[in-house]
Amino acid sequence: xxxxxxxxxxxxxxxxxxxxxxxxxxxxxxxxxxxxxxxxxxxxxxxxxxxxxxxxxxxxxxxxxxxxxxxxxxxxxxxxxxxxxxxxxxxxxxxxxxxxxxxxxxx
Amino acid sequence: xxxxxxxxxxxxxxxxxxxxxxxxxxxxxxxxxxxxxxxxxxxxxxxxxxxxxxxxxxxxxxxxxxxxxxxxxxxxxxxxxxxxxxxxxxxxxxxxxxxxxxxxxxxxxxxxxxxxxxxxxxxxxxxxxxxxxxxxxxxxxxxxxxxxxxxxxxxxxxxxxxxxxxxxxxxxxxxxxxxxxxxxxxxxxxxxxxxxxxxxxxxxxxxxxxxxxxxxxxxxxxxxxxxxxxxxxxxxxxxxxxxxxxxxxxxxxxxxxxxxxxxxxxxxxxxxxxxxxxxxxxxxxxxxxxxxxxxxxxxxxxxxxxxxxxxxxxxxxxxxxxxxxxxxxxxxxxxxxxxxxxxxxxxxxxxxxxxxxxxxxxxxxxxxxxxxxxxxxxxxxxxxxxxxxxxxxxxxxxxxxxxxx
Numbered sequence: 070x071x072x073x074x075x076x077x078x079x080x081x082x083x084x085x086x087x088x089x090x091x092x093x094x095x096x097x098x099x100x101x102x103x104x105x106x107x108x109x110x111x112x113x114x115x116x117x118x119x120x121x122x123x124x125x126x127x128x129x130x131x132x133x134x135x136x137x138x139x140x141x142x143x144x145x146x147x148x149x150x151x152x153x154x155x156x157x158x159x160x161x162x163x164x165x166x167x168x169x170x171x172x173x174x175x176x
Numbered sequence: 177x178x179x180x181x182x183x184x185x186x187x188x189x190x191x192x193x194x195x196x197x198x199x200x201x202x203x204x205x206x207x208x209x210x211x212x213x214x215x216x217x218x219x220x221x222x223x224x225x226x227x228x229x230x231x232x233x234x235x236x237x238x239x240x241x242x243x244x245x246x247x248x249x250x251x252x253x254x255x256x257x258x259x260x261x262x263x264x265x266x267x268x269x270x271x272x273x274x275x276x277x278x279x280x281x282x283x284x285x286x287x288x289x290x291x292x293x294x295x296x297x298x299x300x301x302x303x304x305x306x307x308x309x310x311x312x313x314x315x316x317x318x319x320x321x322x323x324x325x326x327x328x329x330x331x332x333x334x335x336x337x338x339x340x341x342x343x344x345x346x347x348x349x350x351x352x353x354x355x356x357x358x359x360x361x362x363x364x365x366x367x368x369x370x371x372x373x374x375x376x377x378x379x380x381x382x383x384x385x386x387x388x389x390x391x392x393x394x395x396x397x398x399x400x401x402x403x404x405x406x407x408x409x410x411x412x413x414x415x416x417x418x419x420x421x422x423x424x425x426x427x428x429x430x431x432x433x434x435x436x437x438x439x440x441x442x443x444x445x446x447x448x449x450x451x452x453x454x455x456x457x458x459x460x461x462x463x464x465x466x467x468x469x470x471x472x473x474x475x476x477x478x479x480x481x482x483x484x485x486x487x488x489x490x491x492x493x494x495x496x497x498x499x500x501x502x503x504x505x506x507x508x509x510x511x512x513x514x515x516x517x518x519x520x521x522x523x524x525x526x527x528x529x530x531x532x533x534x535x536x537x538x539x540x541x542x543x544x545x546x547x548x549x550x551x552x553x554x555x556x557x558x559x560x561x562x563x564x565x566x567x568x569x570x571x572x573x574x575x576x577x578x579x580x581x
Contacts, residue, residue, distance in 0.1 A: 070337050151339040152289060153347070174336040 071106055071148055071175040072155040076168050078142035081113040084166065091165040099147065104158055110143035142168070146175075177222050184230040185214060186387070189305030191231060192238050194277035197340055203284070203330045205242050207302060213238035278303070279395045280340050282388075286355040287338045294329045295358045301326055303391075304384050314365065314381055352396065356405050356462065359389050363409050367416075368566050376420055376568030382413055400452055404463030407448035411469035414441035426572040430478040442473045464493045483512040500529040504536055516546040534563035538573060550580050 084092065099105045114133035121128045133140070145162060149155040155172055163170045192213060196206035213234045227233035285298040297315070300306045306314075312322035332338070343351040366381025389406045396402050418432040449470040452463050459467070468489045475481040490506035504526055511519035520543040523536070530536035541556035557577035564570045 072336075151337045152287075153339050153343070155336075156289060172336075176335070 070150060070155075071146055072152075072159075073173045073175065074145040074147060074155075074159045074162055075141045075171045075173070076110075076143040076145075076162075076166055077139050077171060078168050079139045081142055082110060083142075084110075088165070088167050091167075095161060095165040099145075099158065104147045104149055104154075106146040106148050108143070108145040111141060114140050177226070180226045180230070181214070181217055181221060184217065184226075184234065185305055188231045188234050189214070190278045190281060190303045190391070192234050193302055193305075194281040195235050196238055196242055197281060197284075198277050199239070200242055200246070201340065203302065203333055205245060206238075207330075209238040209242035209245065210234075212241040216241075278391065279342050282355055282392065283342055283351055284333065284338060284340050286351070286358050287333070288351070288354055289336065289338060290329055290332065292358070292361070294325055295354075296361055297322060297325055298329050299358050299388070300362065300384065303388060306384065310380075314378065352392075352399060353401065353460075355392060356389075356401060359385050359392070360405060360462075362388075363412075367412060368569070376424065376426070376566050377416060379416065382409070382416070385409060386413060400455060400457055401460040401462050403448050403452055404460060404466045407445045407452070407466035408462050408469055410441045410448070411445035411466060411473050414438040414445065414473065420568050424568055424571060425575065426566070426568040428572070429472060434476060434478075437473065445473065446470055459492075461493065461497055464489055464496075468493075481512070483509055487513050500526045501533070501535075504530060504533075504539060508539055511543060511546075516543040519543055520547065532563065534560045534565070534569075536560075537563065538569075541573075541576070545576070545580065553577075554580050 096105070096108060114136070117133040119130040119132070119134045121130070143166075145158075147155055147158050149158060152172070152174070155174075159170050159172045189210065192210045193203075193206045196209055197203055200206060216237055217230075217234060221227075282299065282303050285302050286295045290298065293315070297311050300311050300314075301308065308323050308326060309319050311326075312319040315322070317325075342348070363382055363385035366378040366383075366385060368376075386406070386409050389402070389409060393399075393402050393406050414437050415429075415432060417438070418434070418436040419427055421427050445466065449463075449466050452459060452466070468486055471482055471485050471489070486509045487506065490502065490509055493502050494506060504523065507519045507522040510522065520540070523540055523543060526536060537556045537560035541553050541560055544550075544553035544556055554577055557573055557580075561570055561573045561577065564573060
């Protein structure tokens with residue numbers, strides 16, 4: 070079972086060096102414990118492009134598909150047997166990156 | 177016959193749902209199959225007689241219903257799994273395992289990833305066996321809204337894989353307190369029901385909360401807070417009939433006919449409190465609240481109340497729960513010990529935190545009345561009446577205000 074853990078922020082690439090150290094150490098532990106799938110930080114929503122090619126004639130729109138004050142600034146994908154384990158990992162992630170996070174299961 | 181079915185429902189509903197949940201790993205299937213099995217009992221038992229082992233009959237019937245449903249949705253289940261299900265159709269579960277299953281069920285329904293109001297609804301449905309319309313009525317929401325809330329919760333449990341198990345040892349204390357919070361909320365809603373269109377005391381809810389807390393106590397007999405909450409509920413429930421007058425008005429503790437209290441419930445509550453005192457472990461919130469209620473219910477006359485003991489217990493409670501509501505309740509006891517002036521000074525300091533809470537204004541109104549400050553008392557009663565949601569309480573406050581002269 071995989072879970073997406075979204076990091077919620079109103080800024081991008083804003084982690085302090087101390088936060089980055091804590092995140093890296095946490096990531097190493099997640100890998101050692103076998104929960105690691107993928108993680109990454111994202112550039113600001115202002116760099117996004119929305120593409121609609123449903124008609125076969127792609128239309129590009131500058132900006133994110135929905136404008137919000139807070140947005141997805143980064144994410145983890147964890148492998149976990151159930152939500153309790155995912156919540157524990159997410160809680161640690163929130164602590165180490167010093168941001169709120171959201172947990173959502175993959176289908 | 178009706179009583180046999182009602183009794184089976186009370187005793188067996190949670191067991192049947194829990195057993196099905198374990199076997200099929202799906203709350204929705206478990207709930208639907210259990211409901212169908214009880215519906216079948218209502219049809220068949222009057223004609224066929226009550227089976228010798230009603231619980232076994234219900235579980236077997238529910239199992240068949242669940243398998244029928246899964247067969248109907250055959251493409252969603254692989255054949256091997258179905259064969260496995262058929263294989264242990266008649267296998268009896270040892271009683272301990274079933275109790276363990278019920279405990280799992282309660283912890284799943286009270287999972288912290290669900291909103292508190294959802295936990296309450298789900299617990300009443302899955303563990304308590306209340307119907308969706310009953311739960312909707314209890315919490316004054318539309319039936320469709322309540323149905324959606326429960327459906328959404330079941331969907332989340334399945335999709336996010338909220339585990340069906342008793343939490344690990346390290347998580348257990350926190351999770352037990354989450355379960356107790358749900359049961360206390362159910363009890364309180366029954367004890368002081370909100371809304372102008374509902375009975376002031378909902379005995380169905382208080383009884384259900386007590387029944388479920390007894391269940392948790394049977395499953396976790398060494399947990400002090402479980403015992404404390406049960407004692408607190410029993411000592412509160414014992415005063416139920418004395419608490420509302422014939423004219424539907426709330427009767428304050430000091431004015432209640434103590435002879436009308438339920439002596440058996442008081443005795444049981446006192447026994448639990450003594451048991452916790454003998455355990456010699458630092459008590460939690462529910463145990464302290466139970467002890468406070470034990471002191472109240474030990475006084476044959478309100479004038480015999482040991483107020484210094486009650487204030488001492490509130491001091492203990494303030495140390496673990498420094499919330500303004502605890503401070504307010506402590507002040508009520510302080511008024512009896514040190515007089516209304518001392519109490520009012522404390523209460524007035526809570527204004528910024530409790531200005532929207534009816535009991536804050538009701539307490540102030542009473543203290544001001546006792547200090548002979550009629551005008552201020554009247555306006556405090558007005559605020560309390562405007563904020564109170566319980567019909568019996570509104571009636572009581574209105575009379576007290578109108579007696580100010």
